[in-house]
Amino acid sequence: MKKSRTNPGGANFVPEVKNNLGSPAENENQLLGLLEHDIMKQGTSRRDFLKVFGYSFASAALLASCKRPVQKALPYIIQPPEITPGKSLYYASSFYDGHEYSSILVKTRDGRPIKIEGNLLSEFNREGTTARVQASVLSLYDDARLKNPSAENKQTTWDNIDAQIINKLKEINSKNGEIVLLTSSILSPSTIRLINEFGADFHKFKWVQYDAISYSAILEANSICFGKEAIPDYHFRNADLVVSVYADFIGTWISPAHFIQDYVSRRKLDKGEKTMLRHIHYESGMSLTGANADIRKKIKPSEEKNLLIDLYNRIAEKTGAITFPSANFREDLTGLADKLIEAKGKSIVISGTNNLDIQIIVNGINSLLGNYTNCIDLNNNIKVASGIDSKMEDLISELKEGSVKALIMYNVNPVYDYHDSENFRKGIKNTEISINMTVSLNETVGLVKYECPVNHYLESWDDAEIISGQLSLSQPCINPIFNTRSFQDSLLKWSGSSTNYHDYLTSNWEKQYFPGSGISDFRNFWNTSLGNGVFNYKVPGFKSLTHKPERLSQAMKTLEKSETGGYEIVISESVALGTGMHANNPWLMELPDPVSRQCWENVAAISISDATIWGVQNGDIVKFSNGLKLPVFVQSGQMEGTISVALGYGHTNSGPVCFRIGENLYPFVKSSAGNRNYVITIEKPINTFEKRQLALTQVHSSMEGRPIVRETSLNKYIIDPSSGNEFHKEFESTHKTLYPEVKYDGFHWGLAIDLNACIGCNSCVIACQAENNIPVVGKAEVIKRRIMHWIKIDRYYSDTPDDPKVYFQPLACQHCDNAPCENVCPVSATNHSSEGLNQMTYNRCVGTKYCINNCPYKVRRFNWYRYTNSKNFDFNTASDLGKMVLNPDVTVRERGVVEKCSFCVQRIQEKKLQAKLENRTLNDNEIKTACMQACPAGAIVFGNLNDKKSMVSKLFSDPRCYHLLEELHTLPNTGYLTKVRNDDKIDS
Amino acid sequence: MYNKKIRGPLVEGNKTLGQITKEVMKPLEISPGVWWPIAFGISSAAAIYGFYAIYITVTQGIGTWGVNNSVGWGWEIINFVWWIGIGHAGTAFSIFLLILRQKWRTSINRSAEAMTVFAVISAALLPALHMGRVWLVFYIFPYPNTRGPLWVNFNSPLFWDFTAITAYLLISASFWYLGMLPDLATIRDKTTSKVKKAVYGFFSLGWTGSSRHWIRYESLSFILGGIAAVLVVSVHSIVSTDFAVSVEAGWHSTLFPPFFVVGAIFSGFAMVMTLMVLIRKLYHLTDYITDNHMDAIARILVFISLIMGTAYLTELFVAWYSGNEYEIFTFFRNRATGEYTLQFWGMIICNALIPQLFWFKKVRRNWIWLLIVSLFINIGMWLERFNIVVTSLNKDYLPSNWVSYSPTHIDIGVFLGTIGMFACGVLLFMRYIPMMAISELKSVVHIGNKKED
Amino acid sequence: MRNFFSVRKLKFILPFIFLSGLFTSGYSNLVQVEDSVLNLKKKLTPEDLIIGERLFFGLVYHDNKSIKCITCHNITLSDTLNWNPDAIEISRKYLNKSTGDLSKVLLRPAGKKMVEVHKDFKLSPEEIVMIKGYMDRLAIQGLIRNKPVITNLIFFIIASALMLFSIIDLIITKVLKHKWINYIILLSSVCFITYTLVGSAIAIGRSQNYSPDQPIKFSHAVHAGQNQTDCIYCHSFAPYSKSAGIPGENVCMNCHLLVRNGTRSGAFEIYKIISAYENKKPIEWVKVHNLPDHVFFSHAQHVGAGGLKCQECHGNVKEMNVIIQVKDLSMGWCLDCHRTRKVNFTGNKFYSDYKELAEKIKNGTLDSVTVEMIGGRECMKCHY
């Protein structure tokens, strides 16, 4: 397994960032070369990493005198035994930003984290990660991070600020003033203990957890129905039928990386399975989950209550429970109810609506169906969100009254993402002391008295318990780049303790978890856990929870009363940005929405018929009666009368990348019945007759009848596994070649993509971007269709545009054995390797772009401008800090050269060399491309086609396998497996 | 052989040899009038704008153009093919007619060849500019090097193209210069200015008009003519392989080589006509470039226009008959009825329909009509190249890659720049080099005149 | 991380290299030295500094004519290893010290070797002040670069001029009666120009025979040759990592904790490493073997898997006092080896995946497998 590391050393490294990084980047050569520069390779300690930048400028000056730059090599003073310059180290850690959790491995190179990979040992997310987790490594090197503590907006020292805070807190406490700690949801058991200890010191202390996206209705509903305030773990792997209403569990809901694993494991057919989970989805806008559903139905948000009540009644009728007669849903739900009853105990009904009554009904349905034992696990609950909306409302009113004397905030940004931010803003002013602890600049920063910037998660110690019994650890992989301190260390400091959080954490583990581990030595236990990143223990004494149906009738009644009309705006998280806390991450900003394929702003997605009625087209800006102005995007499959808008945009103070990009929808969220309601009812908007070009990465959605994504239905598949793939055989049998085919001895690399497993989450896109140093090009260039992503996920629609079936197809270089691009390069910059790779040699390329034209897949990318060190492309490769994320194994491309997917050749070479050094053959599955590794669905498999036992060979010989545009006889080394839909009719 | 009874004399006005020398040299001796500096000013302004656009391109990147991830080639390649096409006419004109011993070429071939040279220079600039890293252009030469040695890809049509254009530029320039030798000597001997005598003397390479010179000159002309004829056909065929060797629908066609060659001659002759109409009017050279000459070119144009029309129909037919859905899409849904339908039908009208006016003698003999129609053909041929380059790429195999293409002001600047450079070249040529091959005119002046009766 | 800018850039600025070479000359600002110890409260005049310089270079007569400072304390970059400290190093060391300190060491040295050499020094205080003034200037200004090597450029220009003249003469002036003289001049100058241009074009981005001065006069000849230290002892990552690694100071200290005096170098150089180690300062070695950033070279591949001897690429390091780049590290050089080098095909189990080659070896149709046969000449083996 991966190496683990114990202590990163003291925190005495205070880099003079201003001096070292602020110097004018005179010579791009020098800077660009920096990270591959042998200064790094020969090894500086992690702590000295930034200092090295200072030295490099000396050689930059030398270069200016037209000599070959003098490269310096700085050895370690004391060679750390675990570090080998030029080799990567992996540290197990955990990602948790307050909303999303993943157990991860952090790949570090010469002391800097450069890539996030999933932790195979974790039961929760295994190797899968979402795009947001993948991108989080770039946030470490964000220049918008807070760099120093400040008091009243003036930079100060920690000692100074600590003294002031401790005094103030004492003073308030002595006056019996209320001290409130407002944090995001906390997963860490040690931190929870620490907070409780911290709070115990004060007379009046309150801890409020607040989530930007609220799950409080689920929490409360479970509290009411089962007496446990928790979000259950949904076991999709045990379900046969999933009915989801507005719950985007693949894209954003609760914990997508976790759910995707389960969900896809029941939908893959690569091991000869004959059954598939069936997924029925009700929603207004086109979410990623809806796009993947076997059957997707459009509803308005106001119809949800009817749907669920009706469904409840139908099921209750059949199962003999009490019914609550009410208005029927507009469609007959008998069929659905029958199917659900058929799958009794093996089905899941979920709703993503943050409405207590609706969640109570959903609970009712699930308990009627007996899903609670098998598919919905409330005992081992997911702890990812624990904020209760009413508590936050109470806090606001207290703040308004001025009864809160001290407000300590950690990892929250209510000024941006709380709907009542105006009152919150005013409330902060009413406090005597307000402290904000956050990693990077956000809207709340600057309003408080004390800014105590915290470490990035890659710089901190922490633990997390995502599901009861599933623990994981976070460890620092780099010393704090800036003058920051972890939240826990601050709390310890303020509570007068002299220990640091690392010691606190270990001692807590020693007390809590070590005794039950069965390991004799704590050091051993700790190192094992740290090395694995995860530690599971048995939670003793589970009681089976029984459903209490008392609140049902009240819920039904409340719901029936609510009436709505007009247009309804559905506000939801975007797959790329999530809640918006990572909006300053250029990778995520440029990540297109998987369904709309649009990036760099949020849009009002409207239905095709509404677009006709309003007389608007893509990019026309409309104005709503509440003042919201948004460009229109005509979305196939959008429910008529509804408008979908994504959250996470419209930042005003979160850094330069996201500055005033799109609109912030949080202020329009309304609180109803104690929970935040993400639906707005509104009049028809006015066309402002302004127009803006949308940054679309794909403008045509129909496959035009071409066999690009091939599909079949489950029934047909069971009869004939090659159904839907009849072309393949035909083409295989009719192909003739003038020249003999090239034989590949040894290795012949191939990549198989299971379109049935691919859910289009875009995780691979960011993984590839991180692995291969792909530049961000900005909105203007995306509009010009010059996005650089090497792998992109094409999305196609079929059937009627109003209610389409959706297809996802990851598309990267196909590595054709008869590659059309190779023939036409005049300078031999692209040719074929003896391992079947389509090689692209950047340093030979003169940029004729002929290969781009002659690639039928159009997967080659051109460096239209200089994207590195350019002030026009000031994203992450313009600054030294941002460039620290670059992978030293991959060349940064110059302006004017073509680039494309290389099948992660650097990983192939690395593993081949490793096998050679260890005098053994290469194992199957040993080499993983970045996309394969990041895929939470396991849809991508890479391997040696010459090895008939390899996974990829098996997939290539699957009857479902085909090659894209195989009629051109390009002989791609990428294979696709047909998509199988489980969409036989349910109505009758 | 030439039948003067049917076609009239080649040079009108019963000129003597001395008169020919005098009249053809006249533009070199006296200042041409106000129009010349004005035209030169406009052309150089366009050229300067072009150089600005080139400067921006080279310093900032190809990103300043309208090309994108799917449409990798844009206006610059369109213009390249267009200029190369125009550049074909001159050589084709003089060489084919030389081989066919068509004596009426003598009045026109010099200008046509000059046009060739300037057009090919304009053309050759464009693919170089189109390189992302133009400073590494030497990578395209297969020279022995210390990289292995690493050679180039001889399978690449771009390499063929590169060799063909280099060869074509060299050969057409040599051919043009060779033809110019006796005339430069004439100027050397006639001029009174010492500077001119020295300069023209230097460039006339010591030509004396001796029989030894003439015999070698004649045989060299025929050798160069003979092989350049092959070259004329092959160069544009090779340019067409840039497209035809590709897999793109609408490019991948065996029709392309002849289609391109014919198209090249079509556009080139149209450009010759445009220039000739203007030159003979501006310089009052109607005795030398007679109505008969214009008539002959017009007849050729109408003939080629018919071939072009047939080619367009053939393309459509083959696309339909192949049953290949990508081909059908490209031709019928993208070109004929799609986003670029204007360009498609513009091409058909300009190239296949408007030249049909040349069936009428009145049109053939009216210089305004000739000018208008020839300009339409030039536009039509540009549109044809637009259709080929852009509309195949913008919507090809995978609909997810479909895009639109529109040029930027830098694209337009580069195009205007090449036009400006071409015009500057032509204007300088008219000012400093005899526009017609004096010696050749002298050799044919008696044909059709009373003396031979 | 890698970039190809440098080579390109150099090409762009090549003309400027020529030009700048012409106009660079050494003119200096004068440093005002105030000396308190010897109570010579006067500002040193330019003349004094010049005298100081001459004293240092031994150009001014004084009693012991045979000994000059420059004899032992190099002022220019030297090609061979001179064990004595450089003039510039001493100057820097004494920049913030008084003249008195200098004269103390100069006239009453402590080291055995120094006593021997310095024993006959008779320098007046004024002279020492002047020398100190010169040394201070040296420390502040650094080495004044000697006149740039422009011989090639001069030849180039002369050749171009000759070529031009002979062309003009052949065509226009015709002064020379014997044309063959012109032809010979033309031919030879064209040859020379082509040779120079091609040579310098190839040399762009290459640095064969590069042998920079290092911050410490570390001799591989002493360590690897005389003391027989294994390469891997210091460059310990070579067999299993991309980079061979420059040893950490702690590795140096393994020996130099005890070895504090070199037989030839004395304590001066060894003290550098000791003081760096004690002050926790990294030593800024100058990297000698530099590859362009778009080249991936792995020591592990070559030393670890390939079993190459270090000397095959780095030359006979055991005899080098100052490390010099022996090979040109060009792509052609790499490929020449890849073409002919045999891999351990039967010995390493990794290669058993190459079934066809294995079959051929078994049949005897092949007796060995070269790197080329397993794709060693393909682009993406080194460039990605």
Added chain:
Amino acid sequence: MDRIFKIGVFDEEEKFLSSIKSLQEQNFLIYDVFTPYPIHEVFHLLKRKSRLPTAAYFFGLFGIISTLAFLYYTSVLNWPVVYGGKPFNSFPSFIVVTIILTILTVTIASLALFSYRSKLFPGRENTIFDPRATDDKFVIVVETGAMDITSIEKAGKLMNELGAVEIIEKEFGKVNA
């Protein structure tokens, strides 16, 4: 020693041609004739022939063979590379380059040969016997080195009779031709 030439200047082609014939019949040594345009009868009369076409043929042969050899050496022997699944020796691809390079070889070599044989290169000053020869006059130059004065006179007279507009006698120290 200066060479003396008798130069006859004609303004009509027919007279000029008949004059050549007569001079040849009378065994006068015609040094050369100068005309403003090529006249094929002159070539016949003076028995001028060019072997350029033969040379060009061999240039072409050389071009084809060397190009093909070069292509084969570079792409098959020296560094074979797979492009799009094609064999190393993908001969059809080589044809185009071979044609073009052959043409180029022939052109450049023929031009060079022409320049060398005709002594025509930039800045070359060949002796101009009568500058009007490049304008509208036809010039016959008779070499008089081996003739006595009467013969010289006779030649002048003959040309005059046959319609020469002018008879000139010129001395040249050195004749470049």
